[in-house]
Amino acid sequence: MHVHNFTKTPTKPVEVIDRSISELTDAMQYTGFQGRKLAESVKVWENMLKDDGTTIFMGLSGAMVPAGMRNVVKYLIENHMIDCLVSTGANIFHDCHEALGLKHYVGSHLANDEELFGHGIDRIYDVFAYEGEFRDTDHFIANFAKQHNGKSYSSREFIRLLGKEISEKGNTDSIIASAYLNNIPVFIPALCDSSIGIGLTIARRNGININIDQIKDVDEITRMVEASAKTGVIYVGGGVPKNFIQQTEVVASIMGHDVAGHEYAIQFTADSPHWGGLSGCTFDEAVSWGKIAKEAKKVQVFVDATIALPIVIHALHEKTNAHKRNIPCFEWTEGGIDLHF
Template identity: 70%
Template structure:
């Protein structure tokens, strides 16, 4: 083996000049460490969107909406940079809260939390929120659930109905839930009870409502998306339940004999590390051993705060995808007959 095998691709120092965000990302492909990984993630995401018969699933965890990321995710839905969203319930609750005109507030982590409690203010690191406003939203969800009545549905079906209700109430169009409703993007919340949406539904249950969120139906429906897609790419913001919920679709499909091979593209932005053994930090190489990620898949993990990465990545993709005529999947949910997928511009 010759030395030039290792030395035929020199790094190129970043120079400072007038250029776009996407041009900066292209320049960072020749740098090192997490800067290069961030640039590689943009490149991989852009290439993923150019693939035929590709379905992109995003896992969203962490307090991204309180931290100001909701319009980034909403934009990605509207521009079909993602086709399916798997989220924590908390993010979708906070999104609905803001969609109806309420706010989160710039705060500080250097504060007396007992004093905040006495004033009815909740803290998410350096972001504040008003507890009474949250409780109003909890009761709004309870009232909405009572209007739906006694049904059994997946979280996807529930979130579609919630999106429809938010539109009826004049919610902001930059809402994640509203954008998903408008663009027929499924939202799954596999741990919906672990959120203020779950609190609202518990209030409704105490009032006598029998509404069942069928989480096994969630597993079946999201697995159908993977089974019936030509190719699949995954993007994880953080890890947690949303990451594993998407990852396990490949295992389920393989057991059922419907789909073998693993996801074709995989991108993650995380601050978790693999050596603690948790799924949030585990590498995509490890996921290959489970059959969750294809061995030949383009795999990029960026160890970075997602509130830094997401705005940069979104702006770079905004510039790169202006001329892209993507054929995005159109989902047709046919009740007991299952799911049909068609790819259209």
């Protein structure tokens, strides 16, 4: 039998035996399709964590908090497996909602939506929540805004203040409270497109005005990239958080910095590339823009993120529990940003 470069490594059927999750994902590296891609994402993330000097950015889209992924993201923050979170406003709103003691509920996608509306219940596929309680959280944000009337903040600065408020109320079981306590920046580049934006609109109608400076967001996160020797990215879904992180390489290049693109890249997405949308577009396509390095260690897993995240993070928990990472710490100054480890 002739052995070519194409046929060096045989596939290996997965055996059903007693083993850990990380041992299972190791075995899945020799299977095919998205099972292998899931295993490869664990390996790329593990290597990223062990590569000192790498700043790791995470983009979070989709209704991940209502779907039960809140503590997974919180674990990543508390264990410094990411260094910056870029999220939709909705995920952070739902995080605040639960931090205030309010709930999402196990529902059904087969429910009668007219009947739900009559009971004041909102549906997120098969998750339920009370509209009245959402409005209570809207008003919490509007009341919080009173403390900052007339101020202008980047979304990072505003969310840090909101995380501080929530942590001081005694509920640190929260993404943004954990981010505040662990000095992890959280950006929401489309903050107005969420119930946080609704809360701030309520405040504005009542004479309280806070300006969220989204161009300052672009400048701040780009300075993080410019200060970093290497960068890695992890995308849950796509959308605005993905592009907001991707474009930092372009902005840094325009500003005269010698950047080659993100050097590690992982994405968990249910979108397809052939529709031309950013959420499904490949990292190979991103190389043409200079957003991803030509030699980047990259893997995209076409999967529901609510399946991928618990498996991948449990595997990483087992693999990296003893590894102490040199954590990049960013401090914003009047002149820009300082990075130290």
